[in-house]
Structures are given as structure tokens and as C-alpha cells.
Amino acid sequence: MQRSIWSLLVVGALMLGSVGAAMAHHGWRWTTGGNIEVTGIITAAQLGNPHGVLTVDAEGEVWRVEVGQPWRNERAGLKDGDLKKGVEIRIIGEPSADIKDKRVKAERLYLGDKEYTLYPERD
């Protein structure tokens, strides 16, 4: 039985070790809790599951903007082709807690004057 106790220890250590590396991505745990505004031109749009990602050039600063899954974007009133390369966009959302990361998760966005709310329950 000595051997089985050792092997359980090995497995336990492996599992514990793996948890430490986690860096949140889905959800809001990786963001600051406060909103920022980013305005720029979309240079790339990858939409679809598990959620869409825009690359936005904000006067030379490149931001990665996380938008919704297809159903969330559609619910906000966005149509196919609204989020595409060359479109000017203003985003309000929570940035990554590490500001050097230049990532923001959009709560709402503006194309021209029109507002699209991805997360109505968030301010």
C-alpha cells in the first residue's frame, strides 16, 4: 500500500500545480471593474463562438476588443457585416487588469451615433 499512497501524492501535486497557472479569460474576473473608452478603426474582425474578437487601431495603439458571441451581438442589434475591417468604432467596456495587455471586454459599443448594448445588466 505504500506505493499507492506515493502515487496519490504525485497525482495530487500534479493537479495542484496546474491550478496555479490559471489566468482568467472568459467572464469578468480578468478585468478591472471600471470602464474605459476606446475609439478607433477595426483592422480585423473574428466573429463567432466562443466569442468575437476585434482588433482596433486607436491612433496607433492596437487594442484587442472582446465582443459577444453571435447571439449576444445579434440581440444588441448588430447585423452581419456591421463589425468589419475599416469601420470606425467606439467601445465602452472593462480593460484587462494588466493595462499593458491592451485588451478590453466591450459592454456597449457605438457605430456612428448608434448605440449597441451587449451587456444591458452592466453599467
Next chain:
Amino acid sequence: MAAVWSALQTSDLAVWINLSRWLYAGIATAHVLAIALLIGSILILDLRLVGFAAWLDTTPLARLVVPVAGTALGCAIVSGFLLFIGRAAQYAGFGLFQLKIALIAAALATTLTVHRRYGLRLERATARQRARIGIASICLWLAVAVSGRMIAFVHG
């Protein structure tokens, strides 16, 4: 390979999955359930191989667990492939995804080697060999699941 990933993710099936709400949710759920069944069942056999529950005969246990785990693995591979094709090029470029595929290959190679040698009659291996097989199996399959789960938290 870039042409293959591109062909996969522009296929009708991939586009359909990528834009759907509940189909994608259903496949992701099936993937989790298949992994739960795979890890859960294989862990039982591995614990026996390591030396737990010495009163339980290994062969009848293996005859139950191995087909269940094999079916679960098949379901996990199919659902995983369907999740993969939506963003094939992106996932293929992720270090953790590559690690996961390498770990699956290693785990499968270990499993197939063991069953080619002993079939389901694992008691033909010595106690030391069985313990080694059990530990290797637990570590590899858990590492597969952990590396897969971490993709969403590390890359993106």
C-alpha cells in the same frame, strides 16, 4: 497545414457551428460530459492497477471500464473536432492545444501498447508494471484534461 485549417473553418459545417447558439452549446456540453466519463472511468481502473481495492479482480473491472472509457474517448474526439473546426487555424497555433494533442497521442500510445500486450487481462503484468501503467495513465489523461481546460484561460 494552413490550407487544411482554412478549408476546415470555411466549411459549411464549421460556419454553421460557429454562428449557432445552442448547437455550439450542445457540442461543448457533450465534450465536457465525454471527458467526465473518460477520466472518471479510467481513474477507477488506474486506482485498481496502482494497488487500491486488491479484493477486486482486475479483469472483470477492465472488461467494464475499458469499453466505457473507449466510447467516452470516441465521443470526446468527435465533439472536440467539431469545436476545433470553427477556429481551426487559431487553435492549431496555440501552444497549449499542441501540447494537448501531443498528450492525447502519448496517452493513446500507452493505452494501446498495454492492451496489445495484455489484452484486458491486466493481472498478467507484474504488480510493479501494473502500478507504473496506472500512474502513467492517470497522469497523462489528467494532463490532457488540464491542458485542454487551460486553453481558454491562457490563450485568447
